[in-house]
Amino acid sequence: MARRTLIAGNWKMNGSVSSLDFFDAIAPAARNSQAEILICPPSTLLYQAAQACAGSGIRVGGQDCHARQSGAHTGDISAPMLREAGASHVIVGHSERRADHGETDALVRAKSEAALEAGLVPVICVGETREEREAGRAVEVVASQLAGSLPEKSRDMPLVIAYEPVWAIGTGLTASVDDVANMHSAIRECLPDPLTTCILYGGSVKPGNAADLLGLDDVDGALVGGASLKSIDFSAIIAAVSRKSEPLR
Numbered sequence: 006m007a008r009r010t011l012i013a014g015n016w017k018m019n020g021s022v023s024s025l026d027f028f029d030a031i032a033p034a035a036r037n038s039q040a041e042i043l044i045c046p047p048s049t050l051l052y053q054a055a056q057a058c059a060g061s062g063i064r065v066g067g068q069d070c071h072a073r074q075s076g077a078h079t080g081d082i083s084a085p086m087l088r089e090a091g092a093s094h095v096i097v098g099h100s101e102r103r104a105d106h107g108e109t110d111a112l113v114r115a116k117s118e119a120a121l122e123a124g125l126v127p128v129i130c131v132g133e134t135r136e137e138r139e140a141g142r143a144v145e146v147v148a149s150q151l152a153g154s155l156p157e158k159s160r161d162m163p164l165v166i167a168y169e170p171v172w173a174i175g176t177g178l179t180a181s182v183d184d185v186a187n188m189h190s191a192i193r194e195c196l197p198d199p200l201t202t203c204i205l206y207g208g209s210v211k212p213g214n215a216a217d218l219l220g221l222d223d224v225d226g227a228l229v230g231g232a233s234l235k236s237i238d239f240s241a242i243i244a245a246v247s248r249k250s251e252p253l254r
């Protein structure tokens with residue numbers, strides 16, 4: 006069964022209206038690629054970003070959503086709101102939200118379910134800390150996060166998993182290709198639809214390491230933070246997909 010490569014950018018709390026020319030800048034790379042391209046800007050820019058990439062095939066997504074559809078939750082944004090603004094995907098359970106906002110696996114599961122219900126593809130993030138990896142517990146931790154964070158009914162659902170080792174995020178450190186290969190294969194074994202679910206790697210993905218990471222069998226794309234803020238770097242990462250073995254799986 007085919008799994009399409011997905012190159013996703015997470016702008017985190019960065020970007021302004023003046024950043025929207027990014028979409029024109031990456032359009033040539035996106036056009037020349039068989040990969041699906043997704044940018045998750047801050048929610049204040051989502052609607053304008055969706056307008057800016059209309060017709061280009063580039064998609065936009067949210068960085069988080071509330072588990073409820075509406076209600077008295079000051080400052081939060083629901084999945085249907087993201088969808089209305091033009092999102093196709095939403096990141097849930099990013100380690101920065103797990104750390105900054107104390108998000109638990111159970112909450113991430115509820116958010117994933119809310120996303121699906123609103124017609125969004127949840128990009129469910131998991132990953133171990135440095136201490137957990139050094140203690141030899143990386144696979145156990147990630148398997149447990151998956152068991153707690155995947156939607157209750159996840160078979161035949163359009164899910165994306167992002168493996169982002171916490172210690173590799175924004176640090177310039179990347180997991181070795183062997184570690185990534187092992188973890189992605191372990192993650193696949195935890196999934197209800199192992200053959201069709203797209204598993205991204207995230208954590209200091211850059212033009213210089215993208216081809217090696219994307220070349221791994223079980224790596225179906227990347228979730229890119231810092232390097233998604235520069236159109237030249239992000240375009241180079243998109244271009245690295247073409248070096249992934251053809252035909253695309």
Ligand code: 13P
Pocket residue numbers: 015099169173174175176177207208209210228229230231232
């Ligand atoms: P960096 O690419 O900046 O390490 O961030 C990764 C990330 O957290 C993407 O969600």
